[in-house]
Amino acid sequence: MMIKIENLSYVYNPESPFETKALDNINLEVEKGDFVGLIGHTGSGKSTLVQHLNGLIRPTEGRIIIDGIDITKKETKLRAIRQEVGLVFQYPEYQLFEETVYKDIAFGPKNLGLNETEVDSRVKKAMELVGLDFEKIKDRSPFELSGGQKRRVAIAGVVAMNPKVLILDEPTAGLDPKGRDEILGEIQNLYEKENMTIILVSHSMEDIAKLVNKIVVMHKGKIAMEGAPREIFKNQERLEDLGLGIPQVTYFMKKYKSEGHSVSDDILTIDEAKEELLNYLRRRDNA
16 A cells, blocks of 8 residues: 555644644545545544644654555654655745746756756646646746646645655635536646556545545544545535535535435536436437
8 A cells, every 4th residue: 555554643742731632543545546525524633644744743643654664663764755755835935935937846856966958848747637737837936826727736846846746635625617617627637648557535524525535524533434536425414413415406406306216315516417317318208
């Protein structure tokens, strides 16, 4: 497996009046090629968990093995791990700092000691993968771009490091619907074209249902549920008990079925609903 988390716990402000157990005995495996959706109510431990995966936070207890390397050992070189596991924080555009788009995306590869030809190749490829026109914007200031473009520049800066695992913490937060769709499309593109293992942290059940092949539900620092999207979203009551829900289109199909229509309510996306409703109408018309 690509990532193995064993008995992971983390305590903020230990031995103080503000001591908080953010993670409580987490056990999780992520296989190479997985697209994992990590969901949970605010404060459930999602962001704390993903920050452990490239060594930004050291666990209070437990261990994390990535590609056979125990990153919780003191002798492990975390710089090498951070090349393997790229982490895109929430609102990553706030971390842009260079005077041009090119320089910002090139910053990481240059720090790896790569020659100019390789750096240039990586910047071009990363921009292409996130849907940015290299010739048009490479010399522009990133601060002149739209919110969605800034977000893509920030993601490209991580992608240019050629990580094997890409972790995105609420990558569509604060964007308008067009920007959200563009970012999600580029994430899907990265997964399909680069065969990256992706972990997506999101509050949007629609985004999760559309993209991932595995869902991990967190609640109060623990893993409450784990499984394929269809399996997880069947448990509407359990998810609602955890302060979550199911995709809006799934709610609609369940209600539509309850009104006497012979349709499947095992539907997760708009495209699936469209196909199911068209088939239902054809069946009804031909009856």
